[in-house]
Structures are given as structure tokens and as C-alpha cells.
Amino acid sequence: MSLRQLRDIARAVGIFRYSSENREQLTDAIADKAIGGSLPLADMAAIEAEMAPAPRPAQETRVVFLPRDPQWAYVFWEISDEDRERAQLDGAQQLCLRVADVTGLSGGSTHPHTLQEVVVDSHATEWYLPVPLSDRDYRVELGYRRGGGGWIPLAYSSVARVPALHPSEQILDQFVPFSLETAPSVMPSPVEPADAGLHERLYQTATSRWRRLGRGSEAFHELEEGMESGAGGQLSAAGMWASGRSESGAGGVGARQRSFWLVADAELIVYGATDPSARLTIGGEEVPLSADGTFRIQVPFRDGQQVYSIEAVAADGEQKRSITLEFRRSTPEAHVNTAEEAVAEWF
Numbered sequence: 001m002s003l004r005q006l007r008d009i010a011r012a013v014g015i016f017r018y019s020s021e022n023r024e025q026l027t028d029a030i031a032d033k034a035i036g037g038s039l040p041l042a043d044m045a046a047i048e049a050e051m052a053p054a055p056r057p058a059q060e061t062r063v064v065f066l067p068r069d070p071q072w073a074y075v076f077w078e079i080s081d082e083d084r085e086r087a088q089l090d091g092a093q094q095l096c097l098r099v100a101d102v103t104g105l106s107g108g109s110t111h112p113h114t115l116q117e118v119v120v121d122s123h124a125t126e127w128y129l130p131v132p133l134s135d136r137d138y139r140v141e142l143g144y145r146r147g148g149g150g151w152i153p154l155a156y157s158s159v160a161r162v163p164a165l166h167p168s169e170q171i172l173d174q175f176v177p178f179s180l181e182t183a184p185s186v187m188p189s190p191v192e193p194a195d196a197g198l199h200e201r202l203y204q205t206a207t208s209r210w211r212r213l214g215r216g217s218e219a220f221h222e223l224e225e226g227m228e229s230g231a232g233g234q235l236s237a238a239g240m241w242a243s244g245r246s247e248s249g250a251g252g253v254g255a256r257q258r259s260f261w262l263v264a265d266a267e268l269i270v271y272g273a274t275d276p277s278a279r280l281t282i283g284g285e286e287v288p289l290s291a292d293g294t295f296r297i298q299v300p301f302r303d304g305q306q307v308y309s310i311e312a313v314a315a316d317g318e319q320k321r322s323i324t325l326e327f328r329r330s331t332p333e334a335h336v337n338t339a340e341e342a343v344a345e346w347f
Contacts (some may be wrong), residue, residue, distance in 0.1 A: 006030070063097075065157035070134035070165040076126040077142050079154060087152050092144030095122045099129060100129055103137040110139075119145075122245040135164035198285060203299045205283035206306040261342035262335075268301035268327060274312040282310050303331050 001009075004025040005018060013097045014028045015021075063077040075097060101114035120127050131138070144152040274280055276293035287295050299306075306329075311322040 041066045061142075061155045063157045065140040065160050067137065067138075067160050067162045068128075070163050071131055072139070073129045073131055073160075073162065074126070075129055075140055075157070077155070078125065079142075083154055087144045087154070090098070090144075090152055091146045091148065091150075091159075092152050093147040094119050094145045095124075096120065096143060096145050097127060097142065098141040099128065099132070100139050100141065101132070101136055102139050115143075131162050134162050137161050186310055198287070199297055199299045202282055202285050202287075202297065202308070203302075203306070205285065206299075206308050207302075207304055219239070257344050257346050259342040261337050261339045261345045263338055264336065266301040268299050268306070269296065270299065270308055270310075270325065271296040272310070275314065275323070278312045279315070280310070280312050282308055284309075299329070301329055303329050304330040 003026070006023060008250070009030060010021070010026050013030065013033050015026070015033070019194065059078060059080040061078060061080045061083045063075065066074045066076075068074050083344045097118045097120055099116045099118070100110040102110050104109065114132070116132060117118055118127070118129060129140070137159050140157040142154045142156075144154070146152060212288050270282070273292070273294040274289070276291060278289070278293070280287045280289055280295060282297070287297060289295050308325045308327075309322065310325065311320060313320050
């Protein structure tokens with residue numbers, strides 16, 4: 001019993017200065033009360049009930065198989081007293097683990113000639129097992145081997161996949177070369193919408209609030225002016241790739257002359273996945289899904305703030321999921337120009 005429980009009993013039976021006594025002193029004082037007969041029978045019964053060990057929950061025989069890495073797995077188990085006694089009466093001698101390859105099979109079947117048996121200590125409750133082959137499904141059986149031959153099964157684990165030893169050969173990322181001297185080309189994608197203006201409309205929807213508030217960089221305002229005047233789709237006066245509005249230099253007196261240029265910009269990629277039959281919208285614009293429910297769009301990432309409200313609605317309209325993504329970009333400095341605009345200057 002804990003010290004607190006002993007103090008509660010000592011207080012109940014009338015032991016003085018119980019709070020200053022230690023565990024041994026309290027135990028002796030309570031025993032003296034009981035032996036001397038000064039402890040009522042009702043209190044004796046209460047003390048015995050307190051000191052009796054709590055009933056243990058019924059133990060269940062089970063085994064758990066946990067792959068640790070491509071070459072080793074961790075197994076732990078419990079055996080109920082009834083199953084252990086029954087196995088001993090049935091002639092059990094050695095506790096064993098059987099590892100079976102069940103890749104692609106169902107109904108408890110195993111691949112022939114793949115069963116491996118490992119003898120473990122009879123008092124052990126856990127073990128590390130070597131894995132025959134990685135990137136396969138395995139199941140572990142716990143049981144006893146009889147002395148005269150035969151097998152006494154106890155429990156099966158769930159089927160678990162052992163990871164591959166090498167990285168996956170399936171690569172979803174697509175990397176394409178690009179040139180800053182030409183306009184960016186559209187990367188082929190299975191989820192690319194047929195509507196070529198979808199990305200631009202999503203960008204306009206995501207930034208309309210901040211345009212009304214008058215926020216953004218020079219490139220951002222220039223885009224607005226270009227749209228109002230119908231002047232075309234350039235991002236800024238410095239060209240399609242430029243992030244700001246500037247000239248490369250006004251020239252000066254120097255010993256050398258050279259034409260120099262720099263362009264830089266950024267794009268924003270919004271991607272995700274949902275149920276293939278769902279209807280997905282971003283900022284109110286419906287976005288096509290691929291066959292597996294994934295989507296991926298590339299939108300301009302110009303100066304200012306962009307807010308993308310993404311919502312997926314189930315085919316029957318009963319369930320919805322949504323997320324709002326907010327991004328902000330600023331260009332503190334932009335001293336850039338394109339190669340076509342580069343002029344010889346003194347430096």
C-alpha cells in the first residue's frame with residue numbers, strides 16, 4: 001500500500017501522530033492495533049480489502065508484428081495462462097515464431113518454401129526477427145513445437161509490409177529545362193485544364209481585394225494599368241520575366257564599356273488531391289481533377305498578397321472540405337532589364 005493509504009487507515013483506527021510516521025512505523029502500529037484486539041472487525045475487513053491485490057484483467061493471447069526497417073522487424077506477444085497451461089499439457093516444449101511471406105495472397109495462404117521458424121526463449125515477450133526479403137508482405141504466427149513433433153498454434157499477427165531497401169523508382173516530380181531569354185513554356189501535365197485562361201482568372205480572383213486596397217509593387221500596378229489600357233500581358237516595363245521596373249544604369253565616365261542584364265521572377269504552384277468524383281473550386285473557379293483526384297496549377301506570383309480559397313464538394317453534395325491559403329510577395333529592390341533591353345554602358 002502507498003504511504004497515503006496507510007495514513008488514511010491510521011487516521012480511521014485512531015492512531016495518533018500518524019502524519020509524522022514513515023511506512024514501516026505505520027505498518028507496525030496498524031498491526032499492533034489488530035493483534036491487541038483494539039481494532040474493530042469492520043476495520044480489519046476494510047484493511048484486508050485495501051491490502052488485497054487488485055484483480056488482474058483477463059489476459060489474451062496475441063502477437064504483434066512491426067517492421068523496423070527493410071532488414072529487421074520487431075515482434076512482441078502475450079500468452080494467457082490458460083493457453084500456456086493447455087499447451088504444456090499437450091506436450092509443448094519450444095516457443096517459436098513462424099514468419100511467412102503472404103504477398104498478394106489472401107485467406108491465410110502463404111507462398112510455398114518461404115516459411116521460416118525462429119526458436120525464442122520461453123519466458124520472452126519480445127524478439128527481433130531478420131527479414132528474408134524487403135518490399136514484401138509478412139505475417140507472424142506464435143506457437144509451440146511439441147517434443148515428439150507437431151505444432152501447437154497460439155495466435156497470428158496482422159499482415160504488415162516491410163519497406164523496400166532502395167528508394168522508389170517512381171518519381172512524380174517533373175523537371176524541365178527553361179531559358180530566361182524566351183517566354184516560359186507550359187509544362188505538360190495530366191491535370192492541365194483545357195481552359196488556357198483559368199490560371200490567370202484564379203490569380204485575378206485571389207488578388208482582387210488587394211488591388212482595390214491599392215497594395216502591390218510597381219510591377220503589380222503596371223499589370224493593372226496594362227489590363228485597363230489593353231496594352232498587353234507584360235508583367236512590367238522591364239519585360240516578361242522582370243520582377244520590377246528599373247533601368248540597368250544611366251551611364252557614366254569610366255574606362256570600360258559593356259552591356260549587362262538580369263531577369264528574375266517567381267511562380268506559385270498550388271496542388272493537392274481529393275475524391276476523384278468531387279467538384280473542386282479555387283476562388284469560385286472550377287478546377288479539373290485527374291483520374292486519381294489530384295490537381296496542380298501554376299499561377300503568377302507577383303508582388304502583393306494572394307488568397308486562394310479551395311473547396312471540395314462530394315458528388316452527392318452532402319460533404320464539403322475547404323482550405324484557404326494566403327501568400328505575400330514583395331520585391332524590395334529591382335534593378336533589372338532583359339537581354340534585348342541591354343545597352344552598352346560605361347562602368
